[in-house]
Amino acid sequence: MKAKLRPRIDLENRTPLETVIPLSVPFVIFVDPCDTCNFQCRFCPTGDRLLMRKTRGRGHGPMDFDLFKKIINDISEFEKPIKVLRLYKDGEPLLNPMFAEMVEYARKKNCAERIDTTTNGTLLNKKMIPRIIDAGIDRINISIIGLDSKRYINFSKYKIDFERFVDTLRLLYENRKQCEIIIKINGDIISEAEKGEFLEIFGEIADGVYIEHIIDCWPNFNLKGVEANSKVGIYGQPLTSVSVCPYVFYSFSLNSDGTASLCFLDWARRLIIGDSKKQKVKDIWNSSILFEYQKMFLMKKRQEHPICANCSQLTHGMPDNIDMHAQMLLNRLIEYRTLS
Secondary structure: OOOOOOOOOOOOOOOOOOHOOOOOOOOOOEEEOOOOOOOOOOOOHOOHOOOOOOOOOOOOEEHHHHHHHHHHHOOOOOOOOEEEEOOOOOOOOHHHHHHHHHHHHHHHHHOEEEEEEEOOOOOOOOHHHHHHHHHOOOEEEEEEOOOOHHHHHHHHHOOOOOHHHHHHHHHHHHHHOOOOOEEEEEEOOHHHHHHHHHHHHHOOOOEEEEEEEEOOOOOOOOOOOOOOOEEEOEEEEEOOOOOOOOOOHOOOEEOOOOOOOOOOOOOOOOEEEOOOOOOOOOHHHHHHHHHHHHHHHHHHHHHHHHOOOOOOHHHHOOOOOOHHHHHHHHHHHHHHHHHH
């Protein structure tokens, strides 16, 4: 097998957050190219078309390219590039017809050390692949639903020619240049034999492959027809729980309509902290709204919050654990805000 067994996130070269908080420049900013999807997966709120129609702020569709350029220009105003520009959040990024141009614009602006995305990969084709690669993307994470066309129909209500799909991903791998290709599948919905088949097929056409587990990470959304793994986390790690959400100290998200969410899991737009159409991205990062959320977590009051109280990401998602440093970081954060 050519590929290494490697998950989507870097579990080895992580910066101890307690040594760098507070950050003047975020590590990661999610920018959602499109908040709709061609799939209707059972484990994802975006796939529930009726729910999306009922949810205020959802169903916006592709992000306007002028808004994207404004966002990238804003990100470029930080004193140094962010570590990762993540072109992904709620929907299928490749539904935005300007996706390659987005990557190219961000690359030319040098706003981030790395640009990546996560996609179901079914919209890739011979014409699109060289456009995206030549634009300068650094990593493409591809989520596989099953190992035949029937599984795609049953699970995501989307028809594909599976063999042709594999051929397209092989073409992507063979022409990837600087881009790293990571392909993953959920192991809780396939058999042991299928796990071996997955590694056999995709291990030859990716830089990294991984078999994940189901987690119930979406706040106030019930999984349909599948159950979260109650024994291990998403990467097979033992289940642990942290009191302090680490993500709010190094990342935030910009939805396809320009609104800013505290969390990359804010599918229902209930954790809005700003609006990039009206504010500078840097001002959102330095806002009093975000500061109050950070204080709340460091004061270990997460259980009092109606959205964040029962976050499975903090038990199943392998978050950084800064609980033991909470008081020290709270003091440091308040001092930093007072001086700035």
